[in-house]
Amino acid sequence: MYDIGLSELEITERMIDESNDYTYQAEVKVSPSECLECGSVHIVKHKKHDRMVRDLNEYEHRVGIVIHGHRYQCKDCGNTFGEELNCVDKSGRLTKRLITKIQLECFDRTFKDIADEYGISQPSVKRLFEDYVDELSESYTLYSPQVLGIDEVHLRSQYCGVFVDVLGQKVIEMTENRNKVTVRNSLNRYLKIIKSSV
Numbered sequence: 001m002y003d004i005g006l007s008e009l010e011i012t013e014r015m016i017d018e019s020n021d022y023t024y025q026a027e028v029k030v031s032p033s034e035c036l037e038c039g040s041v042h043i044v045k046h047k048k049h050d051r052m053v054r055d056l057n058e059y060e061h062r063v064g065i066v067i068h069g070h071r072y073q074c075k076d077c078g079n080t081f082g083e084e085l086n087c088v089d090k091s092g093r094l095t096k097r098l099i100t101k102i103q104l105e106c107f108d109r110t111f112k113d114i115a116d117e118y119g120i121s122q123p124s125v126k127r128l129f130e131d132y133v134d135e136l137s138e139s140y141t142l143y144s145p146q147v148l149g150i151d152e153v154h155l156r157s158q159y160c161g162v163f164v165d166v167l168g169q170k171v172i173e174m175t176e177n178r179n180k181v182t183v184r185n186s187l188n189r190y191l192k193i194i195k196s197s198v
């Protein structure tokens, strides 16, 4: 049996194709208990529904998972829906753990490299990264890490400054550009935080 660390799926088979990519066949182990639309428990299996998602590579092998699930139908409101899987992104095409990995790798690698490595399109990689940047700017709280790293990233056709908590391995701040004044202003803010905390 194959265990790929996704508890909602039972892997039944693995195939290797001519490009050395892995394709897993998986059955869904969870089933919905109520209608996602009206909350009714009067639901029945409607029909089989397969979907293909991309997952983290295994060594040099790119990984796809064919998920064999079902659509369900609500007998009260008529709504149809599939199993909700926590391991799969809402787009239904990538696992969440793959998305997290891609978003972090975008700071060091080109979109093309990443797209080739995981077998997804370059615009998709770019979109994931832009989503991540939006998320970061929403949840952003400035603090001064023990070790501050400064980097740059090419985004939306210009270079931005990136301030990183090196030990905590996360991005603290991204600046609109990487001009001297912008970077100096950011550094001054970090200095202020340090001064105010001693």
Ligand SMILES: [Zn+2]
Binding pocket: 035, 036, 037, 038, 039, 040, 074, 075, 076, 077, 078, 079
């Ligand atoms: Zn319903």
